[in-house]
Amino acid sequence: MTKAWHYAWQGKSEGPVDEAMMGDLIRAGRVRADTLIWAEGMGDWERADVHFPFAPVRPAAPAYVPPPPAGPPPLGRESAYGPYEGAPPRDFIEAIKVCFRKYATFKGRASRSEFWWFQLFIIGGSLLTGLLENGMGRDGAVLNGLFSLATFLPALSVQVRRLHDTDRSGWWIGGFYLAIIPGVVVLGVLAAMVEGGGGNDMALGAIAIAMGVAVLVYSILMLVFLASRSTPGPNRFG
Template sequence: MTDYPPPPPPPQQPYGAGPVGEVPLSQPLRGAAPRDAIVRFFKKYATFEGRASRSEFWWAILFTFVVNMAINLILGADSTAGSIVGGLFALAILIPQLSVGARRLHDTGRSGWWQLLYLTCVGVIVLIVFWALPEKPEGDKYNVA
């Protein structure tokens, strides 16, 4: 009888690399395409638990920024209609923006309560830096089972 060597171990994936195929809504979508990120932004409208990847977060923020700019350009920021539509849009996306921001902070190992820094002038800069950081293993405690 001949002893065969054991098969080599499977290659290690870097931290944060997800499974191939459909990613459940409870998990962050790494390398999200713009359409997928925007769909998840609205599907997880008021979900503050869990995590969001950088691409999932930044595509959603870019989408809201572009829509807001389009409203201001088409209706005029100084017009009554522009103010009303812009205000309604801002109100409609307030909760999803806070929830995706909290999930993004969870992915960096921080609590979503850090978003209270919005209330300070310098805090917005700190939040942008936190949102831009890569995911950390400490964020696993925010995973949804």
């Protein structure tokens, strides 16, 4: 005799159904492996998978994760690496504080805002002390000289750190100063020879023009470097 089965559904007892109907309910998903069922002769409700076969549960397929894009991340602060924390943006006051705190620090990196805000501070301070020099005479000249002396090293160091932030060596600056010294010496020697009547003034003029062109090209190149975006993420300088 076929058993009459009862099954739990939403907290209520449903049935009775025969074994064929129970199979239909299992295939339809209404009766699952953990559904409680009961038939006459059973002491208590039991799980359906104790009395009926169930196909093994297949694990859910992993969610599709697209592969990372090929090639380097986009340039700019908002890159695949996120903003680089070693050279954060600065406001005007913060840039001045940081540059004086790193008075002679030629290691690490400096963001564009840190560099250009400090340049604005130097320009403003030079104009102010220049006005004081015109109004105060020698006393003003002392103030202008002290300001230039106080800002020379921090201005040079932040320039080197700005080059580092673009993944360029500070020798772009140091090499220029090393190259300009022998050039000035040669010009001085030629000028002395011309004044003594033993030199060629045309050669002196040609060398002076060549040096002027070289300085102009270097200045334009440095302006491009200093205005360039930061390299995304850490680089060889930090």
